[in-house]
Amino acid sequence: MSKSSINTSFLSRNWWKITGVFLVLYSIIMGFLGEVPRLPILHETIRNLYFHVTMWFAMIFILGASLVSSIKYLSKSDYRQDIKAEQYAYVGILLGMLGIVTGSVWAHFTWGAWWVNDPKLNGAAISLLIYFAYIILRNSMDEEQKRARVAAVYNIFAFVLLLVFLVVYPRMNKVDSLHPGNGGNPAFSSYDLDKNMRLVFYPAVIGWIMIGLWLANIAIRSSILRYNQLRSQFSSNKEKP
Amino acid sequence: MFNKILLNLIFICLSTTLLAGETIDMADTFRSEGKIYVVVTILSIVFAGIVMYLIRLDRKISRLEKEQSNSEKA
Numbered sequence: 435m436s437k438s439s440i441n442t443s444f445l446s447r448n449w450w451k452i453t454g455v456f457l458v459l460y461s462i463i464m465g466f467l468g469e470v471p472r473l474p475i476l477h478e479t480i481r482n483l484y485f486h487v488t489m490w491f492a493m494i495f496i497l498g499a500s501l502v503s504s505i506k507y508l509s510k511s512d513y514r515q516d517i518k519a520e521q522y523a524y525v526g527i528l529l530g531m532l533g534i535v536t537g538s539v540w541a542h543f544t545w546g547a548w549w550v551n552d553p554k555l556n557g558a559a560i561s562l563l564i565y566f567a568y569i570i571l572r573n574s575m576d577e578e579q580k581r582a583r584v585a586a587v588y589n590i591f592a593f594v595l596l597l598v599f600l601v602v603y604p605r606m607n608k609v610d611s612l613h614p615g616n617g618g619n620p621a622f623s624s625y626d627l628d629k630n631m632r633l634v635f636y637p638a639v640i641g642w643i644m645i646g647l648w649l650a651n652i653a654i655r656s657s658i659l660r661y662n663q664l665r666s667q668f669s670s671n672k673e674k675p
Numbered sequence: 676m677f678n679k680i681l682l683n684l685i686f687i688c689l690s691t692t693l694l695a696g697e698t699i700d701m702a703d704t705f706r707s708e709g710k711i712y713v714v715v716t717i718l719s720i721v722f723a724g725i726v727m728y729l730i731r732l733d734r735k736i737s738r739l740e741k742e743q744s745n746s747e748k749a
Contacts, residue, residue: 451733455726462722466715472699648729655736662743 454644461488461638469630475544482540483631484638489533490558492642494600496650497526497565501593504586514658516582519589521653523568525646530562545612553606554613557599564592564599 445452465484473480500522507515537555542548549555568588575581604611 459719459722462718463715466711466718472701474699477700648733652729652732652736655740659736659739659743662747666747 450644451648454641454648457637457641458645459641461485461634461641464634465638468634469628471628471631479540479544480631482536484634486533486536486540487635488638488642489529489536490600491639492646493526493529493533494596495643496522496529496646497593497596499647499650500526501589504589507582507586511579511582513578513582513661514654516586517657517661518650518654519586520572521657522650523565523589524653525650527562527565527569528649529642529646530558530565534558534562550612552604552612554600554604554611557603561592561596561599564595568592 461484465481470478470480500519503515503519503522506512507519534555537558538548541550541555568585571588572581572585575584604613
C-alpha cells in the first residue's frame, strides 16, 4: 500500500474527529474574543451559550444515537448494538451532568441561586435520573440477552421521556420559566439573533457532538475488545477436559 | 417664564444624554489590554492536551483490535 492511500483512508475514517476538534477549538477562541450583544444581568456570561447550551444539544444527539442502537439491537439482536447503546448513554449522561453543573453555576451568578424552581432545570434533573435508572437496570441483570433486550426497550421509553421533559414540558404556556424560549419568555433566537453569536454557537454544537461521538467510539471499541476477549477465554476453557 | 423653559430644556437634554450614556458593563478593557488572550491560549492548550490523550487512547485501541483479529485468524 502506498503512503498516499494510507493517508486518504486515515482521513476518510477520522475526518469527523479532526473536524470536531477544530470546531471546538474555534468556539473556545471566538467564544472569548468575539463580539456579543450587551445585555443587562447577563453581561459577559452570555458567552456561556457556547459552552453550556452546547452540552445539552450534544447530549440529546448522543442519547439519540443510543436510541438508534437500541432499536437496531431489537431488530437484529447483535451484541455490538447493545454495547453501543450502553456506551452512548454513558457519554450522554456525562454531557448532561456537565450541562447541569455549568447551568447551576451560571444560575448562581445571574438568577441568584444555584437551583431555581424552573421547569427546564427540573425537567433536566428528571431526565438525568431516568438515564441513571437505565444504567442501574442494565447492571442489575446477569443474563446477557435478557439484559440487552430489557435495556433496549427501557431506552426507547427513556428517550421519549427525555424529549417530553426537556423539550415539550418547559414550552407549555402555563409554565413559568426563566429560560429563553420557554414559558412565554422570548425565544432563544430573539435574544441572540446576533449573527456573530450564531457563527460561533452552531459550529460549537457540531464540534461537541463530534467530540462526544469520539469519546463514545473509544468506549465502544474497548468494550467490544473486552467482550471478544472474554468470549475466546470462555470457549478455550470449554475445550479443555 | 423663559428661564423656566430654558431650565427644563437643559434638564431634558442632560437627562437624555445621561440615559444614552448609561452603558451596560462589559469586559471591554479586560479584552483590549487585560490579557484575555492568555486565558484563551491556556484553555486551548488544555483542550489540545486532552485531545492528544484521546488520540493516544484511540491508537492504542486500534493496535489492540489489530492484535485481536490477528490472533483470531491464527
